[in-house]
Amino acid sequence: MTSVVHVNPAFAVGEVNRRIFGTFVEHMGRTVYTGIFEPDHPTADEAGFRQDVADLVKEMGPTIVRYPGGNFVSNYRWEDGVGPVDERPTRLDFAWRSIEPNTVGTDEFLAWCERMGIEPMLAVNLGTRGLEEAMEYLQYVNAETGTELPDRRAANGRPEPWNVRMWCLGNEMDGPWQMGHMTEQEYARIATEVGNAFKRFDPSLELVACGSSNRTMPTFGRWERVTLEAAFDKVDHISAHAYYEPLDGDLVSYLACAEDMDRFIDSVVATADHVAALKGSEKRIGVSFDEWNVWYQAKFDGETSIPIQHAPRLIEDVYTTLDAVVVGSLLITLLRHTDRVAAACQAQLVNVIGPIMTEPGGSAWRQTIFHPFALTARHAHGDVLQLAVESPTITTPQFGDVDQIWATATHDADSNEIAVFLVNRSLEADDEVHIKLAGFEDLDLVEHLVIHTDDHDAANTAAAPDVVTPQAGESSLASGTLTIAAPAISWHCIRLSGRKTS
Ligand code: AHR
DSSP: OEEEEEEOTTOEEEEOOGGGSEEEOOSSTTSTBTTTBOTTSTTBOTTSBBHHHHHHHHHHOOSEEEESOSGGGGGOOGGGGSSOGGGSOOEEETTTTEEEOOSSOHHHHHHHHHHHTOEEEEEEOOSSOOHHHHHHHHHHHHOOSSSHHHHHHHHTTOOSOOOOOEEEESSOTTOTTSTTOOOHHHHHHHHHHHHHHHHHHOTTOEEEEOOOSSTTSTTTTHHHHHHHHHHTTTOSEEEEEEEEOOSTTOHHHHHTTHHHHHHHHHHHHHHHHHHHHHTTOOOOOEEEEEEEEEOOGGGOOOGGGSOSEESOOOSOOOOBHHHHHHHHHHHHHHHHTTTTEEEEEEEOSBSTTOSEEEOTTSOEEEOTTHHHHHHHHHHOOSEEEOOEEEOOEEEETTTEEEESEEEEEEEETTTTEEEEEEEEOOSSOOEEEEEEEOSEEEEEEEEEEEEOOSSTTOBOOSSSTTSSOOEEOOEEEETTEEEEEEOSSEEEEEEEEEEEOO
16 A cells, blocks of 8 residues: 655644643542652652652643643632641542542642643633632632732742633533533523633633533534633633544544544534624634543443542553554644644543553653654644645544545744654555655655554553654655655654755
């Protein structure tokens, strides 16, 4: 099999939105406790955060991180997590039936973000709470001192405002599993009111209304329309969430699930633009894809199966090479929509469906899915290019006929770096891909890395953390065409240098 990928810097989708490389820290399972935070760990810093984990997070390179949930936020009292730690209450979190000691709260988390150089994105509780508590939280976090709430923040050690720019107005409020879930009419009203208050406080805040929890929700489409018809002037973005896994053993569709994310984004954009048209507005609402990943939900027995305890081992999926290839393909999809994706957060960062795993008191290691994220985040700069792909097709039960080769490319005119990210999403057909680079001069191959193993179920564990790592790929560059070997189920990161011809 052969394919051709045409790369030309004359055709750009738009600038790489670096917020696409976001992640998610929820008070769930072991993301926080024994994940990023473990004061008794040998590598813990003065604030109790693990430095072995911090080093891996820096290597992975997330640019933005959503906090504190997820379902958790919909029954969270932010006041419980600020002030002297020994005076904070221990509470039962109903979302994940877990004991929450509130040792880590907003100030500890935002200070960690600051040390890590990662932008925070905060969510407010619109499940069990409402407008007043959201307004108070905003003031605690972002207001200048001189009134009660920011003065309390100053007394807790932080006089300067945290200046958080992105705020999520609730989480998955369309989901019956959510504490305080709502109809679209109810949510549209509260989102409009909170948006109104937040914009009054600071019109430059970026507000994310809840969209659908996934594309198969019965209210999908209508939820977005009703919410945006009401809140259009008060919000900037609408969220989308999606988790993928092989359904009924259908690996063919699973490998092609980037199609679902692609169509999901297109539908949300179409709905938002429809509302804009109805309102005669040129405003363009962004899609905040603030939860996405591979998650083997079939292995999860549901929330009521969770024994009530602190920091349980919850949905700690072990990822394979196949999963890494899928994650790579989802990142390609997000980049292809850089013009409309306002942010994207892989859920979650550590232990809970995480690219990073830890043992309490022990090691931290990279799951397979760490690698496509880290390499894409490191090398996607400049403009995302619009490619033309001539590829064999695969017939999938879920998505019909799809291209076997799924790709994107970026070009940074300042550094003359070109990066091509590409997946062969066939289960068994190897491919030779000819990447034709027109419109460039002085081309050179810098590096070609591949994620592929003969056994696609290979995984990394504490005992064997480097079974699946990026390896050098087979490629040759001649007369402006790079030819690469793309075995079945493989993800590629190809870096070249080249100047745009004038
Ligand atoms: O990331 C795990 C959970 O998935 C989040 O808490 C929730 O928002 C989503 O359903």
